[in-house]
Amino acid sequence: MNRRALFFGGLAMCLLAPAAVPGQLTAAPGRDQLLLRNGDSLFGKLLSVTPNEILQWQHPDAAAPINFILDTVSEVDLAARAKAPAETGGCKVLFANGDILRGSLAGGDGESILLDVAGAGRLKLPRNRLQSLAVTASEPPLLDGITGLEGWTEVSSPIQGLAGVEAGHWTYRNGAFYASKPASIARDLKLPGMMRMEFDLAWRGQPNLAIALYTDSLRPILLMNKESGPDFGAFYSFRLGNIVADMYPIKKHGPSISLGSVILAALGRADHAHFDIRVSKPQNKIYLLVDGVLVMQWSDPNGFEGEGTGVRFVENSGAIKLSNLRVTRWDGILEEKTENAPRGPDDVVWLNDGQSTAGAITAINPEGVSIRVQNAAREIPFASIREIDFGAPPVRPTLEGAGGVRATFAEGGCIHGLLESWSADGAVFRSPDFGRAKFNPSQFAALQFLRDEGN
Amino acid sequence: MGAILAVFSTWQAAALDTQANDVLRFTDGSVLHGRLLQLDAEHGLKWKHPDATAAVDFLPLHVDSVRFAHPSVLKLSPTCHVRFANGDDLFGSLGALDGDHVELTTWFGDKLNVPRTGVQSVTFLSKNFTMLYEGPYDSEGWITPPSNGAGGWHFRDGGFSATGPGLMGRDLGLKGSCTVEFDLTWSMYLGLAMDVYSDTPDRIDYNSSSYLVQFTRGRVTLQRLRSTAVPKNLGMSPEIAALEEPGKAHVAMQFNQAESAIDLSVNGVVVKQWKDDEGFSVSGNSVVFEQGFPNAVARLSAMRISSWEGRHEPETDAVVTNTDVLRFINHDKAGGKIRSIADGHVLVELAPGTLSIPLERLTQIDFAAVTNAPPEAPGPWTVRAFFPGGGSLSFQLEKWSADEVQGHSAMFGRLAFQPTGIRELQFNLDRPRVVRSESPADEFEDANE
Numbered sequence: 001m002n003r004r005a006l007f008f009g010g011l012a013m014c015l016l017a018p019a020a021v022p023g024q025l026t027a028a029p030g031r032d033q034l035l036l037r038n039g040d041s042l043f044g045k046l047l048s049v050t051p052n053e054i055l056q057w058q059h060p061d062a063a064a065p066i067n068f069i070l071d072t073v074s075e076v077d078l079a080a081r082a083k084a085p086a087e088t089g090g091c092k093v094l095f096a097n098g099d100i101l102r103g104s105l106a107g108g109d110g111e112s113i114l115l116d117v118a119g120a121g122r123l124k125l126p127r128n129r130l131q132s133l134a135v136t137a138s139e140p141p142l143l144d145g146i147t148g149l150e151g152w153t154e155v156s157s158p159i160q161g162l163a164g165v166e167a168g169h170w171t172y173r174n175g176a177f178y179a180s181k182p183a184s185i186a187r188d189l190k191l192p193g194m195m196r197m198e199f200d201l202a203w204r205g206q207p208n209l210a211i212a213l214y215t216d217s218l219r220p221i222l223l224m225n226k227e228s229g230p231d232f233g234a235f236y237s238f239r240l241g242n243i244v245a246d247m248y249p250i251k252k253h254g255p256s257i258s259l260g261s262v263i264l265a266a267l268g269r270a271d272h273a274h275f276d277i278r279v280s281k282p283q284n285k286i287y288l289l290v291d292g293v294l295v296m297q298w299s300d301p302n303g304f305e306g307e308g309t310g311v312r313f314v315e316n317s318g319a320i321k322l323s324n325l326r327v328t329r330w331d332g333i334l335e336e337k338t339e340n341a342p343r344g345p346d347d348v349v350w351l352n353d354g355q356s357t358a359g360a361i362t363a364i365n366p367e368g369v370s371i372r373v374q375n376a377a378r379e380i381p382f383a384s385i386r387e388i389d390f391g392a393p394p395v396r397p398t399l400e401g402a403g404g405v406r407a408t409f410a411e412g413g414c415i416h417g418l419l420e421s422w423s424a425d426g427a428v429f430r431s432p433d434f435g436r437a438k439f440n441p442s443q444f445a446a447l448q449f450l451r452d453e454g455n
Numbered sequence: 456m457g458a459i460l461a462v463f464s465t466w467q468a469a470a471l472d473t474q475a476n477d478v479l480r481f482t483d484g485s486v487l488h489g490r491l492l493q494l495d496a497e498h499g500l501k502w503k504h505p506d507a508t509a510a511v512d513f514l515p516l517h518v519d520s521v522r523f524a525h526p527s528v529l530k531l532s533p534t535c536h537v538r539f540a541n542g543d544d545l546f547g548s549l550g551a552l553d554g555d556h557v558e559l560t561t562w563f564g565d566k567l568n569v570p571r572t573g574v575q576s577v578t579f580l581s582k583n584f585t586m587l588y589e590g591p592y593d594s595e596g597w598i599t600p601p602s603n604g605a606g607g608w609h610f611r612d613g614g615f616s617a618t619g620p621g622l623m624g625r626d627l628g629l630k631g632s633c634t635v636e637f638d639l640t641w642s643m644y645l646g647l648a649m650d651v652y653s654d655t656p657d658r659i660d661y662n663s664s665s666y667l668v669q670f671t672r673g674r675v676t677l678q679r680l681r682s683t684a685v686p687k688n689l690g691m692s693p694e695i696a697a698l699e700e701p702g703k704a705h706v707a708m709q710f711n712q713a714e715s716a717i718d719l720s721v722n723g724v725v726v727k728q729w730k731d732d733e734g735f736s737v738s739g740n741s742v743v744f745e746q747g748f749p750n751a752v753a754r755l756s757a758m759r760i761s762s763w764e765g766r767h768e769p770e771t772d773a774v775v776t777n778t779d780v781l782r783f784i785n786h787d788k789a790g791g792k793i794r795s796i797a798d799g800h801v802l803v804e805l806a807p808g809t810l811s812i813p814l815e816r817l818t819q820i821d822f823a824a825v826t827n828a829p830p831e832a833p834g835p836w837t838v839r840a841f842f843p844g845g846g847s848l849s850f851q852l853e854k855w856s857a858d859e860v861q862g863h864s865a866m867f868g869r870l871a872f873q874p875t876g877i878r879e880l881q882f883n884l885d886r887p888r889v890v891r892s893e894s895p896a897d898e899f900e901d902a903n904e
């Protein structure tokens with residue numbers, strides 16, 4: 001399997017916004033929300049989870065805490081609490097089951113690695129449970145998720161004035177933007193020349209989305225009137241219509257000619273996908289990856305034409321959900337493997353310059369990695385490493401005992417395990433990957449209580 | 456006004472609900488199923504949730520409503536519908552009226568004397584008006600063919616919802632003229648068909664004699680199905696603003712056998728009147744609903760199906776003026792001052808002079824607007840009770856137990872009900888509420904997570 005596809009698969013499990021039920025309402029700041037398996041919901045505060053499987057909930061109008069039977073609880077969406085200890089990490093560890101832990105690498109050998117996790121201390125992670133270890137970019141992302149309409153310019157789509165077209169709006173809910181009628185939302189993200197933008201898209205009917213890249217206009221441009229309308233700087237328009245993706249350089253004057261289109265047949269059978277757009281201004285190139293697979297590379301023969309630093313999403317019809325939007329500076333490396341390539345027995349160390357070294361890692365620590373390559377030992381400084389893929393098919397553990405919990409971190413990523421207890425003092429999990437660990441409850445954004453049968 | 460002990464003497468006996476399907480809603484949109492055990496000003500609201508280890512005592516500060524899963528079913532035969540200035544409304548019979556009071560007989564079983572200033576309008580119902588169905592409170596009696604699939608009609612919380620193609624029907628014993636009304640909530644696409652007087656509650660049979668109503672975005676189309684010929688298209692409504700956007704609308708259709716006419720009202724406004732020139736010939740007794748679109752949500756709730764004889768005028772929102780307005784069965788309208796109502800006649804001062812008009816000539820009386828109607832004091836214990844079959848009453852709730860509800864109304868005085876006679880109890884009438892609805896966003900959550 002494609003390396004990115006695997007990684008995204010894990011992300012898809014762990015980075016999705018907390019699940020919701022039909023009719024769920026947006027949680028107000030400072031309030032947790034309890035969702036029961038029968039569809040009921042209640043705002044308030046999670047007080048505790050006890051070993052005898054009682055979840056204690058505080059409701060402002062209830063005379064005393066309410067004790068719910070844990071097995072009947074589906075999810076708890078946790079409001080932001082006092083700020084969690086800052087990530088001291090620098091590493092993001094992806095487990096075979098999709099779990100993600102962030103922390104600081106403390107050491108390791110051929111059997112395990114040691115990770116210092118904020119609030120939980122030093123955890124020993126068996127190598128055969130791990131998929132990869134990524135060195136977290138030291139530079140913060142330009143945008144890390146959708147948190148609300150603040151900072152965005154939201155208006156109806158320009159086509160709403162056309163005959164028979166109704167105005168719509170993007171709305172925010174639970175970490176996502178929604179539009180069911182033509183609408184535009186834009187933000188100046190100060191896009192750098194090397195940029196990576198990832199997002200999840202879900203739709204009803206057929207998607208009909210245009211994304212303006214490197215635009216200087218936060219208001220949508222009606223292309224049929226662009227020359228007579230307000231001035232704007234040139235930008236790139238990524239169009240997604242049904243199963244076709246296009247890229248157009250759009251200038252104030254002159255025709256708009258596509259740089260090429262690609263048919264994404266799989267989208268015709270799907271209702272959601274993960275998109276990954278990477279831009280290299282120096283190389284005049286734009287790459288499109290869908291669900292982790294590189295599907296298109298556009299080159300602009302006229303040089304890079306985008307004049308702004310903003311991004312604009314314009315939904316033209318249908319209903320759409322945009323979530324997990326993340327924009328980062330791109331390092332320019334686009335390493336893609338053949339889809340479904342078998343995972344080899346070797347560990348692979350990916351370097352910042354795009355090169356890689358395959359072999360057997362014998363030691364790993366904050367200073368560097370020792371790797372044996374064809375009977376020769378090599379030392380690779382950690383500072384030059386971007387990611388490590390651990391060789392051999394990892395073992396996917398099963399949860400012992402009944403049920404389990406998927407706990408999503410506020411900073412992204414999640415872990416599966418048994419929740420032994422939860423209180424203001426700590427959340428104790430028992431993980432099949434790293435054993436028993438106590439976390440700071442303020443680190444979590446959601447708890448999903450899984451059913452026994454194979455979840 | 457003297458104290459009134461209002462007892463549900465005409466209600467059919469019904470066992471208390473033993474399942475936890477009552478619904479407690481909060482003003483922030485939270486919802487809990489369960490069962491109301493007790494309610495009083497001293498202890499608050501005691502709620503038993505099936506997933507909680509013990510009953511919970513809530514203060515009513517943020518309670519929106521309690522809806523009861525299985526209230527008693529009332530066999531009503533009222534002659535009028537009275538609407539009050541404070542928003543209450545009751546079905547009953549109009550006895551007499553003088554300068555100060557109106558005498559009403561309601562299903563309470565007693566004659567009520569209410570201040571005339573509190574009455575907004577009286578609508579006179581048709582002869583032999585009978586409520587055939589009011590609900591839903593469960594899916595019992597409805598047929599949902601197995602071909603529905605997962606998206607078909609499902610009962611939940613006082614309504615039927617479909618998230619995909621599906622059909623449901625019920626033999627309601629329709630005969631003669633009838634009114635079918637319901638709240639319709641929808642998202643994305645509107646593709647609802649309703650077959651009235653169908654022979655077949657398990658399908659729409661195009662070879663039967665019935666009326667097929669099709670609701671699409673902004674329009675409603677009526678066809679007459681015929682057993683001996685192809686369906687006859689009776690025409691399409693004009694654009695209906697209330698059905699242009701996904702949301703909720705109250706739909707009422709009146710099928711008038713005597714006049715071979717079908718009237719469509721949406722949100723209380725008559726939007727289309729059809730005439731079937733071939734005569735009102737129907738063969739069945741059932742109503743069938745079919746949701747046609749996949750990936751769309753439709754919900755039917757607050758359903759009321761009644762039968763009646765003779766004429767039946769759509770109830771009209773009262774016109775607020777400084778005179779009493781009389782609406783006649785020939786659609787005339789006259790303004791004046793009503794002096795009294797007694798012995799089946801209304802004595803009214805009109806421009807020509809004082810006239811005595813038989814009540815049977817009237818369809819509705821809108822009383823002159825007044826400003827001194829007795830209000831209920833706002834507060835968390837001021838509640839409005841909604842009754843099966845229609846009608847609502849606001850009062851100060853004092854105590855609720857398994858046997859009796861006690862309260863006090865500024866208009867009616869002391870009240871006492873059997874709790875099984877209440878369909879829903881609303882609290883915090885003056886507080887803003889979060890409206891839950893079927894929205895496209897909700898569907899995304901269903902599909903993806």
